Amino acid sequence: MGDLAVGARSGHGPDEQPGRSDDGAAAAATGAVNLESDGADGTGHGGGHGDGPGEGAAGSRSGGQAKKPRSFWKELPLLIVIALVLALVIKTFLVQAFSIPSASMENTLQIGDRVLVDKLTPWFGSEPGRGEVIVFHDPDGWLKDEPTAEPNPVQRLLGWIGLMPSTNEKDLIKRVIGVGGDTIECNGTGPLMVNGKALDEPYVYPGNTPCSDDNVGGKFKVTVPIGKVWVMGDHRQDSMDSRYHQQDSNQGFVPVDNVVGRAIVVAWPPTRWTTLPVPDTFDQPGLSAAMGAAPGALGLAGAAPLVLWRRRRLTQGNTRVSEVKTAG
Secondary structure, rough: HHHHHHHHHHHHOOOOOHHHHHHHHHHHHHHHHHHHHHOOOOOHHHHHHOOOOOOHHHHHHOOOOOOOOOOOHHHHHHHHHHHHHHHHHHOOOOOOOEEEOOOOOOOOOOOOEEEEEEEEEEHHOOOOOOOEEEEEEEOOOOOOOOOOOOHHHHHHHHHOOOOOOOOOOOEEEEEEOOOOEEEEEOOOOOOOEEEEOOOOOOOOOOOOOOOOOOOOOOOEEEEEEEEEEEEOOOOOOOOHHHHHHHHOOOOOOHHHHHEEEEEEEEEOOHHEEEEEEOOOHHHHHOOOOHHHHHHHHHHHHHHHHHHHHHHHHHHHHHHHHHHHHHHO
């Protein structure tokens, strides 16, 4: 019995088994545990389906199938949706195309031209500047007598997305002549005066005069309110602009909030491609003098009462101090 007990001990004890180290015993025990734990699902190392770097990885690659790429026709609807969404975002926030329907801006813009309008900068608080060509919503029935083409469903959809100019929006395009605080004047045939400075206007339609000598609205002297602009067409004798709407609710001025954006380029037709920069005449010295002096004058007017109040208070304080000294 004693021999059996000793034999049983020597068969399982690492210290008494000949030719076997402690590390070997630990590895054997670990292997046994792995067999017991992994063998339940048949994926253990002992089952030949393990996830080791050798045979298991090779088996996984050989057993799997390569994923087929989706066909072009299955991808096409997704690509169309993405393109439409991008076009809508661009039209809403960045750039929009507009078609020129009339001759009021000739020869800068001609009937049928497509212009791209920058709609991004107004989102950052930028306001129209002198000399810019802008698109704006009808301020007060300027287009009430103008016929509007009835678009078909496809044109309506593409116009709404921005892939083609809208045909039913009540928008106009003119050049900004004056901004808030400017005084603009026309007498006889011109020249057009802004803040006492005569404008040299090479963009005016050939054969036209800068001002129109008529009694309907061609003769005027106005001061532009803050938050509004005064606009005129380059085809001066064929443009129903601010001059001829001085009896409306805005007195001919266009609210800045009505401005869609600035026309920056003629994009179509290709033979007409050109940019629309601000003419040099609007950069002449002194043109902005009135606006530049206005904030200073307003600041001086506002500061004068404060200075007088402070001076009176200091004077009263000095009087009280001198009286105390005399009494002492």
